[in-house]
Structure formats: structure tokens, C-alpha cells
Amino acid sequence: MSEGNGKVTVTCTVNGLEERLEVYPMARLLDVLRTELRLTGTKEGCGEGECGACSVLLNGEMVNSCLIPVLQVEGAEIKTIEGVASAEQLHAVQEAFITCGGAQCGICTPGMVIAALNLLERKRAPDEQEIREALAGNLCRCTGYTKIFEAVVKACQSKDEGE
Amino acid sequence: MSKQLVGKPLPRKEGRDKVTGQARYVDDLKFPEMLYGATVRSHVPRGRIRRITFEEGVPWDEFTIVTAKDVPGANYVALILNDQPFLADEYVNHREEPVLLLAHADKYLVEKARALVHVEIEELPAIFSIEDSIARRELIWGEDNVFKSFLVDKGNVDDVWAQADFIVEGEYRTGAQEQLYIECNGVVSIASPGDGVTVWGSMQCPYYVHKALIKLFDLPEEKIRVIQTETGGGFGGKEEYPSMIAGHAALLAWKSGRPVKIVYDRAEDMAATTKRHPSRTRHRTAVSKDGRLLGMEIDFVVDGGAYATLSAVVLSRGTIHAAGPYHCPNVRIRSRAVATNVPPHGAFRGFGAPQSIFALERHMDKVAATVGLSPEEFRRRNFIREGQTTATGQVIREPVDMEGLLARAFELTDYAAKRERFAAENAQSRVKKGIGFASFMHGAGFTGSGEKYLQSVVGAEATPEGRVRILAASTEIGQGTNTIFSQIAAEALGVDYDLIEVAKPDTGNVPNSGPTVASRTCMIVGKLVESAVLGLKQTLVGAGLLGEAYDSAEFSRACQRYLEKYGALRSSSQYEQPAGINWDDEKYRGDAYGAYAWAVYVAEVSVDMLTYEARVDDFVAVQEVGRVIHPVLAAGQIEGGVAQAIGYALYEQVVWQDGRMQNNQMTNYIMPTAADVPPIRVFFEEVPYAHGPAGAKGIGELPMDGPAPAILNAIEHATAVSFRQIPLLPEAIIEGLGV
Numbered sequence: 075m076s077e078g079n080g081k082v083t084v085t086c087t088v089n090g091l092e093e094r095l096e097v098y099p100m101a102r103l104l105d106v107l108r109t110e111l112r113l114t115g116t117k118e119g120c121g122e123g124e125c126g127a128c129s130v131l132l133n134g135e136m137v138n139s140c141l142i143p144v145l146q147v148e149g150a151e152i153k154t155i156e157g158v159a160s161a162e163q164l165h166a167v168q169e170a171f172i173t174c175g176g177a178q179c180g181i182c183t184p185g186m187v188i189a190a191l192n193l194l195e196r197k198r199a200p201d202e203q204e205i206r207e208a209l210a211g212n213l214c215r216c217t218g219y220t221k222i223f224e225a226v227v228k229a230c231q232s233k234d235e236g237e
Numbered sequence: 238m239s240k241q242l243v244g245k246p247l248p249r250k251e252g253r254d255k256v257t258g259q260a261r262y263v264d265d266l267k268f269p270e271m272l273y274g275a276t277v278r279s280h281v282p283r284g285r286i287r288r289i290t291f292e293e294g295v296p297w298d299e300f301t302i303v304t305a306k307d308v309p310g311a312n313y314v315a316l317i318l319n320d321q322p323f324l325a326d327e328y329v330n331h332r333e334e335p336v337l338l339l340a341h342a343d344k345y346l347v348e349k350a351r352a353l354v355h356v357e358i359e360e361l362p363a364i365f366s367i368e369d370s371i372a373r374r375e376l377i378w379g380e381d382n383v384f385k386s387f388l389v390d391k392g393n394v395d396d397v398w399a400q401a402d403f404i405v406e407g408e409y410r411t412g413a414q415e416q417l418y419i420e421c422n423g424v425v426s427i428a429s430p431g432d433g434v435t436v437w438g439s440m441q442c443p444y445y446v447h448k449a450l451i452k453l454f455d456l457p458e459e460k461i462r463v464i465q466t467e468t469g470g471g472f473g474g475k476e477e478y479p480s481m482i483a484g485h486a487a488l489l490a491w492k493s494g495r496p497v498k499i500v501y502d503r504a505e506d507m508a509a510t511t512k513r514h515p516s517r518t519r520h521r522t523a524v525s526k527d528g529r530l531l532g533m534e535i536d537f538v539v540d541g542g543a544y545a546t547l548s549a550v551v552l553s554r555g556t557i558h559a560a561g562p563y564h565c566p567n568v569r570i571r572s573r574a575v576a577t578n579v580p581p582h583g584a585f586r587g588f589g590a591p592q593s594i595f596a597l598e599r600h601m602d603k604v605a606a607t608v609g610l611s612p613e614e615f616r617r618r619n620f621i622r623e624g625q626t627t628a629t630g631q632v633i634r635e636p637v638d639m640e641g642l643l644a645r646a647f648e649l650t651d652y653a654a655k656r657e658r659f660a661a662e663n664a665q666s667r668v669k670k671g672i673g674f675a676s677f678m679h680g681a682g683f684t685g686s687g688e689k690y691l692q693s694v695v696g697a698e699a700t701p702e703g704r705v706r707i708l709a710a711s712t713e714i715g716q717g718t719n720t721i722f723s724q725i726a727a728e729a730l731g732v733d734y735d736l737i738e739v740a741k742p743d744t745g746n747v748p749n750s751g752p753t754v755a756s757r758t759c760m761i762v763g764k765l766v767e768s769a770v771l772g773l774k775q776t777l778v779g780a781g782l783l784g785e786a787y788d789s790a791e792f793s794r795a796c797q798r799y800l801e802k803y804g805a806l807r808s809s810s811q812y813e814q815p816a817g818i819n820w821d822d823e824k825y826r827g828d829a830y831g832a833y834a835w836a837v838y839v840a841e842v843s844v845d846m847l848t849y850e851a852r853v854d855d856f857v858a859v860q861e862v863g864r865v866i867h868p869v870l871a872a873g874q875i876e877g878g879v880a881q882a883i884g885y886a887l888y889e890q891v892v893w894q895d896g897r898m899q900n901n902q903m904t905n906y907i908m909p910t911a912a913d914v915p916p917i918r919v920f921f922e923e924v925p926y927a928h929g930p931a932g933a934k935g936i937g938e939l940p941m942d943g944p945a946p947a948i949l950n951a952i953e954h955a956t957a958v959s960f961r962q963i964p965l966l967p968e969a970i971i972e973g974l975g976v
Contacts, residue, residue: 119421154258155257164256205911216873219910222911
């Protein structure tokens with residue numbers, strides 16, 4: 075799979091679409107998403123796995139895409155913030171972030187939404203402590219987190235109402 | 238016709254773009270042929286540049302290289318004193334000072350090249366502390382290392398010491414704090430001698446950047462265009478620094494003829510850009526035995542770093558807030574901003590007030606204890622009331638009810654009962670509990686004559702779709718500018734919220750509504766939005782296109798008809814100072830601010846005597862900020878500010894070594910996470926302010942002022958030790974307890 079210029083071919087599925095990428099093997103998944111695929115919703119906040127702004131779902135597990143060498147995603151399924159809403163319909167978590175004021179400057183929001191989704195896929199009705207722990211890897215400097223907790227709780231409620 | 242949109246939690250204007258990842262931040266922009274820029278910086282705190290060499294290892298002929306010699310205009314960042322160069326020429330005055338710029342199409346190669354540039358510097362002795370600067374151990378700036386000093390003098394403080402029953406002294410210190418917006422500083426620029434300079438960037442103040450680039454390139458103002466991209470947090474950290482990085486990208490673009498992007502990584506952003514000024518405050522207070530303040534003498538010093546930047550104005554706000562919301566007949570405040578060889582400290586939410594209020598509110602607890610009164614009873618006896626004067630002699634003409642705020646905050650926290658219960662239980666428990674509070678105020682808008690000099694302008698125009706567009710340079714940086722401007726405009730016109738849009742700040746398209754700082758966007762600029770849109774309505778009514786009563790659709794049609802008939806419909810409004818605001822710049826006396834927000838914050842803490850960690854268990858913030866325009870955004874401002882201030886008090890320590898931040902990573906500079914913040918409970922009293930839009934005052938900085946002293950007051954209650962310095966990390970608690 076080597077191209078001779080040091081690049082390799084990596085095949086993976088991103089937001090439901092199969093992608094064939096010609097990339098340096100140690101390129102960060104974050105950079106590949108942002109520059110090769112122009113999926114710029116995934117943000118870089120620290121580049122060392124502390125802030126969670128670059129969170130994506132990799133085979134259903136939440137990862138910091140700044141810490142993942144792209145070689146590691148061969149054959150994987152990736153979901154980014156761009157794959158969360160379906161067509162015109164926002165996800166309940168996204169709606170709740172708007173209603174509750176969970177997004178201020180918005181730079182942590184894509185990662186925060188991914189973290190909230192990840193939690194809600196594992197836990198139908200998390201309590202406050204579970205929400206706090208699930209979001210503790212995603213830093214927000216604007217909200218003091220209060221409105222984000224409210225958004226997660228609201229998203230659970232609307233999910234229940236929808237079912 | 239009235240929609241009563243003010244006070245409603247309407248959806249954030251740009252909310253959908255933010256939750257879907259569609260919002261475009263500067264690093265999301267890409268231009269054809271774009272180069273990536275990097276900055277080569279000084280590795281010594283003070284010295285003289287001898288030589289710059291380029292080690293082999295990269296194809297140097299492919300690089301654009303810029304030094305001070307390439308500056309087309311003036312090599313200083315135009316701000317107040319114009320002492321800071323864009324690129325050091327002969328001397329460097331702090332670590333990380335920019336010396337040389339590089340650009341190349343390959344981002345990775347630029348990083349490699351940066352390490353291959355060697356700046357040889359003959360080192361000169363440097364100073365790093367307030368004490369060394371005051372003692373002039375080295376003279377590093379001007380004639381005395383002092384950027385600015387103020388004297389506020391009320392009554393005659395010299396006469397009070399003899400009649401005082403108690404004289405209480407104390408010294409208090411605060412550390413540097415990193416703004417830590419999650420989006421680092423960044424810009425993209427396209428520039429050429431023919432077309433001028435355009436910059437897109439993450440920023441709070443497009444017209445500050447505009448002013449700086451006019452001087453840097455010596456170009457007429459219409460040749461410079463500055464466009465704000467979606468901005469991932471500012472907190473003051475994107476007030477003045479964007480001028481520097483914008484200048485750098487523009488210089489590289491100018492020389493290369495290609496678009497240039499510079500986006501700092503976290504380590505560079507933390508090491509090289511501004512932080513909150515460290516401070517030292519000394520109090521000497523005369524008080525009577527019945528607990529009346531007789532005299533206050535305050536010496537307030539902030540460390541400005543190597544260049545003046547905004548230190549003079551930070552010092553001004555800190556000075557004016559240093560005596561707090563109390564009535565005292567005799568007050569003298571001397572203050573100085575001094576130079577050290579560290580990167581310049583700059584704007585950060587609160588802007589000097591969190592420093593001086595920390596000192597004051599710790600000291601007030603000490604004075605109360607000396608007199609033998611509870612902290613609350615002592616404050617009750619001294620709270621400022623309507624008709625009394627502040628330290629600058631400003632007569633408080635608005636209704637102020639600090640006692641009411643205090644009573645409500647105490648009721649909400651069950652303060653009195655907890656104060657007793659914790660004291661009783663602490664003797665037997667490993668985890669000591671405490672409860673404490675701080676009472677304070679924050680002035681909205683620029684200090685003194687600032688707003689009068691700014692002469693801010695807001696425009697409004699009708700669009701061909703029959704909508705109303707607000708034209709202002711005030712930026713949306715998360716706080717909700719777009720949303721509250723739309724609410725204010727829709728309420729004033731009596732039309733739907735959705736009929737209003739807010740233009741992206743672009744100096745080519747919007748008037749200068751002033752910088753997005755100083756809790757002025759809602760109160761000052763919001764008022765201009767209100768009058769600008771009313772101007773549109775007046776024109777429509779005058780043209781006979783709009784009657785007395787109308788709905789949104791009729792207003793919209795009237796706009797369209799006007800455009801068909803006359804081509805354009807625009808209106809603008811310029812700031813006029815309300816009557817009765819007088820300020821003397823020379824004597825530093827008079828009406829320092831048009832209005833103040835007032836607050837009492839209560840913190841409940843626990844200190845673990847095994848780990849010596851302090852944490853905040855509950856936090857109640859009660860404030861009066863005039864009319865609340867948007868309850869969710871307003872509460873969000875308070876919650877975010879409180880969380881940031883909890884970090885300031887307990888977690889966020891900048892570790893300095895030879896004038897450089899050593900822990901310039903999120904791994905070792907610790908800000909509060911979702912697991913660290915307590916429930917933050919926010920309550921508003923609403924007393925409409927006559928000169929604010931729909932009665933609103935400023936809000937953004939207020940929550941930064943109170944939490945740190947409230948938390949340390951609570952820690953004193955828990956541990957019986959009076960800590961006088963922040964950040965208060967476990968190591969400092971161990972030391973204070975004498976373990």
C-alpha cells in the first residue's frame with residue numbers, strides 16, 4: 075500500500091461514506107479529517123488529548139482524533155460532528171444544546187456533542203455525576219458546564235418522549 | 238405591536254452552525270496557494286541581538302523570511318504608548334518576543350525550519366518581580382520602570398489614623414492567569430502594495446487590528462480591511478494580541494504575494510501571548526470600634542511585563558474598584574503598573590478589578606474579625622447607599638441595595654446555619670467545611686471619559702429581503718452579541734426576532750462601534766443598536782410607508798418599498814454621553830462609570846486535611862445587572878465567569894522560570910473540568926437602568942471579581958487560616974497550615 079512518496083492508502087468509512095485516503099501513515103486523524111476531507115467541524119484545542127475539542131467516534135468509541143495516527147483507522151467507521159444531524163433534522167442533543175445555551179463560543183461544542191452522544195448511547199438516563207464524569211475529558215471555558223449538563227438532561231428527556 | 242422579546246430565552250442566532258460544526262473559525266479557512274507562517278522568538282529574557290543564522294537542513298530559498306528590516310511602515314503595535322515592536326530589531330525584552338517570521342506552503346517544513354534559525358543574543362540582566370522592578374534593580378523601561386501610576390484621593394486619610402480605634406493592615410497577592418480560550422490565536426492575510434491588506438482572524442476588536450495595520454504598513458485606512466471569523470472564546474486574550482499576529486501574517490503575505498495563515502498551537506499561545514496581570518495590594522484601614530470605615534489607604538501594583546500594552550487601563554480599572562462597594566469618607570489609592578522582563582500581560586475579563594477586589598474582600602474579613610464583628614455585619618455597616626460617594630467621589634444616583642443582595646444570597650445558601658454548623662463539626666472531621674462570601678461591584682463600559690472619546694457608531698440597514706441588518710464592529714465571541722442585538726432591535730421595532738440579522742464584523746462594511754471589552758457591548762453598544770433601528774423606523778414613517786400600528790410583515794414590506802423607491806435605507810447612531818456624567822482625568826475624580834453591576838457571591842468549600850485539596854461544593858451568585866435581556870445567555874455569562882474564577886482561585890498556576898511560562902500546556906496548567914465545578918446557582922435582581930437598552934447594564938466581567946475572595950474567605954472559615962494569595966494550590970495550603 076506504499077505509494078513511494080512515503081504516503082500510504084487508508085480506507086475507512088467516515089459519516090457513512092467510504093473514503094480512500096492517500097496519507098502519511100503517522101498523520102493525525104484530526105489533520106486528515108480537516109484537510110483531506112474538509113470536515114472542519116472537528117476542532118483542535120490542545121493537540122495533546124487534554125481538551126476533547128477533536129473528539130470523534132471511532133468504531134463507536136470516543137477518541138481524541140489528535141492522538142490517532144491515521145494508519146490506525148484502516149477499515150474503521152468514523153463519525154464526526156458533520157455526521158450527527160440527519161439532513162435537515164438536528165439530533166436531540168444538538169437541539170438541546172441550542173435550547174439550553176450549551177454552546178457559547180462554539181469551539182468545544184462539536185467535541186462536547188460527540189461526548190454527550192457517546193454517553194447517551196451507553197446510558198439511557200445518566201444521573202448528574204455520570205454526566206459530569208462523561209464530559210470531564212472535554213474542556214469548555216465559556217459555560218462553566220452548567221448549561222451543558224442541562225442540555226444533556228434535556229436531550230435524554232426528548233429522546234424518551236420521542237420513543 | 239410590542240413583542241416583548243427582551244427577557245425571553247430565544248435561540249442563539251448562530252447556534253445551529255455551532256452545534257453542527259458548520260461555523261467557520263479561522264483555522265477552517267483555506268485559500269489557494271496559501272503559505273503557513275511561523276514565528277521565531279527570543280530565547281532570552283533580555284538582550285541585544287548579535288546575529289541570525291540559518292542552519293542547513295531545509296530548502297531556504299523556498300521560504301519567505303521577514304525581519305524588522307522588512308517593515309514597510311512603523312515597527313510598533315499601535316495601542317497606547319506604541320512601545321512594543323512587531324519584530325524585535327536590536328533589543329529583546331522578554332522570552333518569546335518575536336524576532337523573525339517564516340512562511341512556506343508545507344506546514345511541517347515550516348516547523349522544521351523554525352528550529353534551524355538561530356538568533357544569537359548577548360544577554361543583559363533581567364528582572365522578573367514587582368519588588369525588583371520597583372527597586373529598579375535593573376532599569377528596563379523608561380526612567381523608573383513604571384508604565385503608569387494613579388492617585389485617587391478622597392477626604393484626608395492622613396488625619397484618620399489618630400482617631401481610629403483599630404488600624405488593620407494586610408498584603409494580598411494574585412498570580413498570572415491564562416485566558417485559555419479553547420481556540421488559539423490565529424489569522425489569515427492577503428496583502429500586496431496594490432490592493433492593500435486584508436486580514437481574517439479570531440479577535441474581539443477588529444478596529445484595534447485595523448489601527449495597528451495602518452501604522453505597520455503606512456497605508457490609508459481604506460486599504461486595510463479586517464474581518465472577524467467565528468471566534469472560539471476571547472476573555473480579553475483576543476483584545477490586543479490579534480494586532481500582533483495579524484501584523485505578522487500580513488508582513489509575510491506582503492512579502493510573499495501569497496495568502497499566509499498563522500495559527501498558534503497551544504504551547505506557543507500559552508507561552509507567548511498575554512495573561513492576567515499578577516498583582517500585589519497593601520491595605521491599611523482605619524476603623525472605629527462600632528465597625529465604621531474611617532479611612533482606607535491602598536497601594537495597588539500590577540506587573541505589566543515587558544511592554545506597556547494595555548497596562549495603564551487595566552491599572553485604572555483595578556484602582557477604581559480597589560475600595561469596593563463601601564462608603565468611606567477618607568480614601569487614598571496609589572497604584573502603579575511596573576515593567577518586568579516577561580511577555581506583556583494584558584486584558585483578561587475583569588481587567589484589574591479581580592485583583593484589587595480579591596485583596597479588598599479578603600481584607601474586609603480581616604477588619605471585621607479585628608473589630609469583633611461578623612463579616613456580614615461589618616459590611617452591612619459600611620455598604621454604599623444611594624446618595625453616598627465612591628472612592629473617586631462619584632455620587633451613586635441609581636438605587637443600590639447591597640444589603641438586599643446579601644440577605645437573598647444568605648437565604649439561598651442557608652448561610653447563617655451553615656456557618657455555625659460547619660464550625661461545630663469541623664473539629665472532628667477530616668474534611669473541613671467552610672462558607673464565605675464577597676460583596677462587590679463592577680463598572681460597565683469604558684472608564685471615565687473613555688466612552689466619550691470612543692464615539693462609537695452603530696448602523697442599521699434594510700435588506701432587499703425586507704429584513705433589518707445591524708452593522709457593528711462588536712464581535713460575537715460566545716457571549717451572545719448577535720442574539721441580544723437582535724432582541725434589542727426587534728423589541729425596539731416591535732417586529733419578529735427572525736426579521737433581524739447581524740452583519741459579520743468587517744471593517745470594510747461596518748462602522749466602529751468600539752472594542753468588544755469592558756462589559757460595554759450590551760449596555761453601550763446595545764443602546765446604539767436600539768437608536769439606530771429606531772432611525773430606520775422613523776424614516777419609514779416619515780416617508781409615509783409605515784403607519785402607527787404594524788406587524789412584522791408590514792414593516793418588512795415597508796422596507797422593501799422604500800428600497801424600490803429610494804435605493805437604500807440606512808440609519809446610524811453615535812454615542813452621546815448621558816447628561817450628568819463628569820470625569821476629571823487629571824485628578825482621577827468623578828463619575829468613573831455610567832453604571833455599576835452589584836453582587837454578593839457565596840461559596841461553600843471543603844478542605845481535605847489528608848490531600849490538602851480545597852474544592853468548591855456549592856456556589857450562589859446574586860447580582861443586580863439592570864434588566865436581563867436574555868436569561869439563558871446572562872446566566873451563562875455568570876456561570877462561565879464563576880468557573881473561570883474558581884480556576885483563578887484554586888487551580889490555575891502559571892509556573893515561571895527566567896521569565897517564561899514553564900507549564901504552557903493543558904496537561905500541566907489546570908483549568909476546571911466538568912468534574913471540578915460545583916453547582917453554580919445564579920440569581921438576578923432587576924433594576925432597570927435608564928440609559929441602557931431596555932434597562933440593561935453590563936454583565937460579562939462581573940462574575941470574575943467575586944469568587945476568588947469568597948472562596949478564600951470560606952477556606953479561612955474551614956481552616957482558621959487566613960490565606961492571602963491565589964492561586965491556592967494544595968502546596969500552599971500545607972504551608973499555610975504549618976504542617
